[in-house]
Amino acid sequence: MRNILLIGAGRSATSLIKYLLDHSSKEDLKITIGDLSKESADKFTKGHPRAKGIQFDVFNQALRSRAIQEADIVISMLPASLHIEVAKDCLLYHKNLVTASYVSNEMQALDQEVKSKGLIFMNEIGVDPGIDHMSAMQVIDRIRDVGGKMLMFESFTGGLVAPESDNNLWHYKFTWNPRNVVLAGQGGAAEFIQEGTYKYIPYHRLFRRTEFLDIKGYGRFEAYANRNSLKYRKIYGLEDILTLYRGTMRRVGFSKAWNMFVQLGMTDDTYAIPNSEEMTYREFINLFLPYSPTDSVELKIRYALKIDQDDLMWDKLLELDIFNTEKKIDIVDATPAQALQKILMEKWTLQDNEKDMIVMYHKFGYHLNGANHQIDSNMVIIGEDQTYTAMAATVGLPVAIATLKILNGEITSTGVQIPIAKEVYKPILQELASYGIVFQEQEVEYLGYNPKGGVVS
Amino acid sequence: MRNILLIGAGRSATSLIKYLLDHSSKEDLKITIGDLSKESADKFTKGHPRAKGIQFDVFNQALRSRAIQEADIVISMLPASLHIEVAKDCLLYHKNLVTASYVSNEMQALDQEVKSKGLIFMNEIGVDPGIDHMSAMQVIDRIRDVGGKMLMFESFTGGLVAPESDNNLWHYKFTWNPRNVVLAGQGGAAEFIQEGTYKYIPYHRLFRRTEFLDIKGYGRFEAYANRNSLKYRKIYGLEDILTLYRGTMRRVGFSKAWNMFVQLGMTDDTYAIPNSEEMTYREFINLFLPYSPTDSVELKIRYALKIDQDDLMWDKLLELDIFNTEKKIDIVDATPAQALQKILMEKWTLQDNEKDMIVMYHKFGYHLNGANHQIDSNMVIIGEDQTYTAMAATVGLPVAIATLKILNGEITSTGVQIPIAKEVYKPILQELASYGIVFQEQEVEYLGYNPKGGVVS
Numbered sequence: 001m002r003n004i005l006l007i008g009a010g011r012s013a014t015s016l017i018k019y020l021l022d023h024s025s026k027e028d029l030k031i032t033i034g035d036l037s038k039e040s041a042d043k044f045t046k047g048h049p050r051a052k053g054i055q056f057d058v059f060n061q062a063l064r065s066r067a068i069q070e071a072d073i074v075i076s077m078l079p080a081s082l083h084i085e086v087a088k089d090c091l092l093y094h095k096n097l098v099t100a101s102y103v104s105n106e107m108q109a110l111d112q113e114v115k116s117k118g119l120i121f122m123n124e125i126g127v128d129p130g131i132d133h134m135s136a137m138q139v140i141d142r143i144r145d146v147g148g149k150m151l152m153f154e155s156f157t158g159g160l161v162a163p164e165s166d167n168n169l170w171h172y173k174f175t176w177n178p179r180n181v182v183l184a185g186q187g188g189a190a191e192f193i194q195e196g197t198y199k200y201i202p203y204h205r206l207f208r209r210t211e212f213l214d215i216k217g218y219g220r221f222e223a224y225a226n227r228n229s230l231k232y233r234k235i236y237g238l239e240d241i242l243t244l245y246r247g248t249m250r251r252v253g254f255s256k257a258w259n260m261f262v263q264l265g266m267t268d269d270t271y272a273i274p275n276s277e278e279m280t281y282r283e284f285i286n287l288f289l290p291y292s293p294t295d296s297v298e299l300k301i302r303y304a305l306k307i308d309q310d311d312l313m314w315d316k317l318l319e320l321d322i323f324n325t326e327k328k329i330d331i332v333d334a335t336p337a338q339a340l341q342k343i344l345m346e347k348w349t350l351q352d353n354e355k356d357m358i359v360m361y362h363k364f365g366y367h368l369n370g371a372n373h374q375i376d377s378n379m380v381i382i383g384e385d386q387t388y389t390a391m392a393a394t395v396g397l398p399v400a401i402a403t404l405k406i407l408n409g410e411i412t413s414t415g416v417q418i419p420i421a422k423e424v425y426k427p428i429l430q431e432l433a434s435y436g437i438v439f440q441e442q443e444v445e446y447l448g449y450n451p452k453g454g455v456v457s
Numbered sequence: 458m459r460n461i462l463l464i465g466a467g468r469s470a471t472s473l474i475k476y477l478l479d480h481s482s483k484e485d486l487k488i489t490i491g492d493l494s495k496e497s498a499d500k501f502t503k504g505h506p507r508a509k510g511i512q513f514d515v516f517n518q519a520l521r522s523r524a525i526q527e528a529d530i531v532i533s534m535l536p537a538s539l540h541i542e543v544a545k546d547c548l549l550y551h552k553n554l555v556t557a558s559y560v561s562n563e564m565q566a567l568d569q570e571v572k573s574k575g576l577i578f579m580n581e582i583g584v585d586p587g588i589d590h591m592s593a594m595q596v597i598d599r600i601r602d603v604g605g606k607m608l609m610f611e612s613f614t615g616g617l618v619a620p621e622s623d624n625n626l627w628h629y630k631f632t633w634n635p636r637n638v639v640l641a642g643q644g645g646a647a648e649f650i651q652e653g654t655y656k657y658i659p660y661h662r663l664f665r666r667t668e669f670l671d672i673k674g675y676g677r678f679e680a681y682a683n684r685n686s687l688k689y690r691k692i693y694g695l696e697d698i699l700t701l702y703r704g705t706m707r708r709v710g711f712s713k714a715w716n717m718f719v720q721l722g723m724t725d726d727t728y729a730i731p732n733s734e735e736m737t738y739r740e741f742i743n744l745f746l747p748y749s750p751t752d753s754v755e756l757k758i759r760y761a762l763k764i765d766q767d768d769l770m771w772d773k774l775l776e777l778d779i780f781n782t783e784k785k786i787d788i789v790d791a792t793p794a795q796a797l798q799k800i801l802m803e804k805w806t807l808q809d810n811e812k813d814m815i816v817m818y819h820k821f822g823y824h825l826n827g828a829n830h831q832i833d834s835n836m837v838i839i840g841e842d843q844t845y846t847a848m849a850a851t852v853g854l855p856v857a858i859a860t861l862k863i864l865n866g867e868i869t870s871t872g873v874q875i876p877i878a879k880e881v882y883k884p885i886l887q888e889l890a891s892y893g894i895v896f897q898e899q900e901v902e903y904l905g906y907n908p909k910g911g912v913v914s
Binding site for chain 2: 188189191194195197198199200201202203204205209263264265268270271273274286287288289290291292293336449450451
């Protein structure tokens with residue numbers, strides 16, 4: 001029996017564990033699930049004969065090293081900042097490692113040692129990052145293999161509510177960490193390149209410079225720019241590309257409405273509000289509006305944001321019940337972002353019978369045989385239910401498949417890596433397709449952002 | 458002879474040095490001016506028999522401790538972050554110290570030791586901070602002395618161009634560190650209280666929530682909120698005050714126009730622009746506007762900022778020549794803020810024959826004998842020329858006067874302090890008046906922000 005140690009069994013681990021258990025007999029696997037409490041680990045094993053739950057505390061060195069020594073391969077689904085201790089033990093005990101997280105500098109620093117020991121530390125193999133890398137590199141390599149030259153690469157992902165459960169005015173519900181949604185885009189200007197020119201968008205304008213994306217059968221989406229679109233420029237080998245842009249997808253209208261909170265300063269996470277615990281929603285909103293002895297919070301917010309009487313923006317605010325005079329923030333020393341999250345979670349939490357959706361959209365512009373071409377490629381995955389969500393499937397299945405392929409020696413390149421090599425992404429994408437995780441491709445006219453080749457400035 | 462060591466002789470030191478030299482015979486003073494180069498120190502001594510220039514490098518411990526040992530009192534006009542080394546030597550060699558800078562945590566930490574040695578480390582005794590503290594505390598103490606209770610304190614300061622030299626559309630020129638002007642308001646939301654309610658303004662709205670202030674003979678000004686209005690709440694003894702607000706004064710229209718740069722992201726100081734050195738002003742502006750093969754930078758900026766054809770905002774942009782296709786940023790790895798500063802300095806630098814102006818405005822609301830009252834108090838100082846500027850006078854004279862009064866034993870309270878004690882501010886304000894640094898006071902109707910005592914929310 002080969003022992004797979006999975007550390008950190010959260011909501012996103014359902015599909016991952018199901019895959020491993022489903023393959024456990026045929027592949028002769030034993031699945032050890034480690035969590036802070038053995039009890040919560042046991043919930044995932046469900047008494048399966050080839051699975052067992054153990055207590056695992058990443059800061060307990062004895063526990064940690066024993067569990068890792070007993071494993072044949074390790075999957076860490078811990079928060080990104082906690083991988084490094086696991087990685088060091090994997091190095092010590094010669095175990096391969098799989099994570100769905102971004103490669104930290106600390107993790108990258110292990111690369112030489114990992115290679116010298118012939119090990120594989122595969123990272124960024126969830127959905128975003130993960131499926132985005134693999135699906136993009138597959139098309140980029142195909143274009144290059146026939147002699148094409150990349151002109152443009154744009155890539156968008158969104159975690160959204162499925163159309164059948166989309167019943168609020170924002171067309172949005174939390175399907176992942178709500179905190180990340182509230183803080184999205186903060187920390188610096190978004191940077192990207194268009195037609196060879198650098199472009200920057202400050203946070204407070206990010207949600208007003210969106211672009212539209214249409215997906216057949218699913219209608220129109222919008223996307224706002226991610227902070228650093230250029231992160232993978234070199235890694236993907238796109239140093240000379242004219243246009244490089246990465247963004248986050250939402251349903252049309254979300255960004256314009258979200259911008260209301262940004263404008264008022266309600267997404268700020270840098271200071272604590274005095275007496276936030278006892279503060280009503282209405283009092284919280286009023287912190288960001290000028291004092292007036294006569295004007296209501298409603299009028300002040302309409303005036304501050306220039307919201308007309310019949311503007312849908314207004315209904316979106318009302319739907320969130322932000323003017324409520326009874327409901328309290330109920331968080332000690334809350335930052336504005338934390339207080340806003342509290343308000344939003346009341347309305348944007350998926351109900352038991354509701355489903356999530358993952359959408360991804362790539363645009364590949366290239367030059368081949370004297371002409372410009374473009375391939376658009378997109379993926380839509382709808383969750384089955386609140387256990388087997390689209391998020392859990394798209395994060396967990398690539399992790400699970402990669403783990404098994406490493407264990408079986410089908411993936412062999414060593415080092416700290418992300419899934420951009422053909423040897424890695426090809427078999428994984430192939431197997432993902434059998435789970436319905438597929439991209440629809442279509443050739444479209446390449447326009448770029450300068451279709452007539454004009455020069456203006 | 459008593460030896461005064463003045464460290465860091467910049468442009469702001471002219472009036473300070475003049476005062477000390479003018480008093481040097483009568484007070485039997487010797488003035489030692491230390492600067493990184495002896496040559497630039499000598500420029501300030503102008504061969505005066507009681508003055509001498511020396512080389513002083515704050516990081517050269519031998520130089521530093523020798524100079525400080527030989528002094529009877531030390532004035533540090535170094536950048537705020539460099540005071541601490543000087544302060545430690547002053548402690549070591551039992552010398553009093555005067556600075557015009559904010560008290561750093563490191564400086565504050567010396568308080569007990571300074572007191573135990575019977576020393577005076579007087580800080581924040583320039584104009585802002587400095588004259589603002591003294592002039593405010595004088596009125597606040599007066600109100601309290603007759604049994605009044607403070608309801609409101611608002612305080613505003615501005616370094617501006619004098620009316621006779623005010624010849625651009627922005628009604629603004631740099632009279633102090635331009636970098637601080639470009640970065641003003643950054644680093645977090647502005648926080649203040651109005652009628653007992655906390656209020657927050659995020660940076661990207663700071664310049665759209667101004668208030669007007671009128672000064673007789675000088676017309677109308679506007680003010681935007683400083684970042685932390687509550688910093689002196691406890692120090693001034695205003696823990697229970699209903700309204701506490703500090704702001705920066707500009708001529709009306711400046712903030713609305715400045716907001717254009719804020720909105721576009723051109724004041725960001727957190728990232729470097731690739732190839733900034735070779736970039737034209739026009740290319741720089743275009744970084745912050747969407748790509749277009751057909752629309753000009755002019756049209757894009759008009760659209761992005763919703764500037765009508767006949768809007769004065771447009772003329773303000775043209776006046777700065779920001780669309781120039783020839784002029785280059787000419788700074789390697791410039792941040793947007795640095796590039797913007799370069800563009801502005803071309804237009805906003807005071808010419809040799811031009812004068813600066815310092816304005817300060819306080820509002821004191823209080824309750825006394827069953828009624829509410831308000832005193833408004835303001836000060837306007839116009840510079841003599843480009844050497845004896847209003848800034849140099851209002852920063853340097855309080856420093857000089859305090860230094861002499863400490864030297865002469867007229868100020869005696871020990872410790873790390875700021876000039877808020879009556880014993881300190883009273884004689885200093887008295888002497889400042891003889892230099893024309895006086896406040897005009899008037900009683901006005903107290904309205905506060907809730908004149909009818911209504912309760913709305």
